[in-house]
Amino acid sequence: MENAIEVEELTKYYGSLLAVDHISFGVKGKEIFGLLGPNGAGKTTTIRMICGMLRPTGGKALIGGFDVSQKPLEVKRRIGLVPDISNLFGELSARINLEFMGKLYDLDKKTRQERIDQVLKLFQLKERQNDLVKYYSKGMHRRLTIAAALLHQPEILIMDEPTSGLDAQTARLVREIIIDLNKEGRTILLTTHQIEEADRLAHRVGIIDQGKLIALDTPEQLKNSTQGMRALEIKILNAIDQQRWIPIIKEAEGVENVFLAEGKIRILSKDLPQMIPTVVNLVDKHGGKIENISVAQPTLEDAFINLTGKSIREEPMSKEDYLKRRLSRTGLR
């Protein structure tokens, strides 16, 4: 079966800055495909090229068999885009925003009204449909953004960081919506820098770093790619700054990688039985006491670190990454 989205050697340069480096992947019909990577990895640039909003420097993207560069309008008709920031017209009501979108997608008046009523009901926004969008909460903004992307009933939904910046409850609601939309038969391509999200939602995950696709598989297979590596989680007693211990533990023999995950120090090693006493001794030598120690199953984050050599968690953005992000998101130079 032909892939719903086919990306071949997609490349984007901003001047001399390489934002996306010969990326190739395919998204099967009715699949949730996650592009996982840290900020500035090239996820948004990739998505913008797939949606026909940015011209690739090289390679091509096909949506439903249509080449984005050759037939951008055909492609845009088939996809619904949910950007990472809710980009609705704040000075207009939700209904007028949706009316405008319906008009741009050439929906006749009757269909437009029916669909607007449908999505407003589906996303529980009917009661606030006439309020100006600028008075909406973040969660309502997000729901309306998804509603606007679904108005023309696209076969493919492309979502850029769908839960980024949302509180836990709204993020959960958005994830439920994504699963429901997929169950209805929609193909979903989403980007995320949240490992748990990719793990929970995506049938297959592509790991992207510094513009390159470095791995692509199901979350389970990616976890297995840690190749015999196991994880140890420790918590140092009374240490407010657990981060301080990371370079110390990194020195221990047999330690492949160390990073902070949910307030605990997570240590990856291929030889856990030998490494545990070494770590315990090292902590003791530096005046620390281990409050908690446990052996854990490899996660997608472990796989990510194994593949990229770094943590996906928030790090200060480099000047290059900032530039890439600014160029791809705002279209501003």
Added chain:
Amino acid sequence: MKPLTSFMHSVWIAENDLRQSFKSVRHVVWSLLFPIFMMFTFSFRYGATGPDVLFISFLIRGIVGMTAMFGSINETMSIVWDKSLGVFDRILAAPVSSTSIIVGKTMAGAVMGVISAAVLLIIGSMLFGVSFANIGAIFLIILLASFSFTGIGTIISGLASEPREAMMLSNLLRFPMMFLGGVFFPTEAMPMPLPYVARALPLTYATEALRAIQVANTSIVLADAVVLFIFTVGTMLLGSQILMRIMTR
């Protein structure tokens, strides 16, 4: 894509822009307050026997042209705000051609220019008793001028990377144009070489034509209309080229 569908996309985009501009009452009031303030300030000029009626008539026509300029450029600069807020992406992601987007934004700018100028024309006529002959010709000149100002707004929107930069760039063009475009005093009365500079500004032709209509000087009106048309084509071609480059990067 069918031409009618393309045209309708432009209409929806223009309608959406204007809807946003008129939704905010404050926005409308503030944008008209400046020309009204200028109208009152400069109208306090007295001749030997009372208010200088001739000058007031001259001034109001100039201010009508100036208001069209402010209205059009301000409206078109919404592109920069749209880009910075991400709402421009919403339109870019839709199956709408780049040409439709540019035409839609241009239409909104021109309509705003005409509406702003019309409001000032009504205020000037009601408060100062200035009569306007040949409203049809006035409308056409204002429309033509508004399109050329919209072209300037499009160029600014294409060049500016963020709203503050757009404001600075637009002030760099609007204020010299306001003072050198024959709004407050005739360009012939300016010291050399300013009259030549004035001839490089579309506002000069708009104000000159608006005054020539009153005295039925058809040859000047036609000549100014031709120059405004050339300005319109030139600025819009350049502006759309710059915008097109950004939209299809």
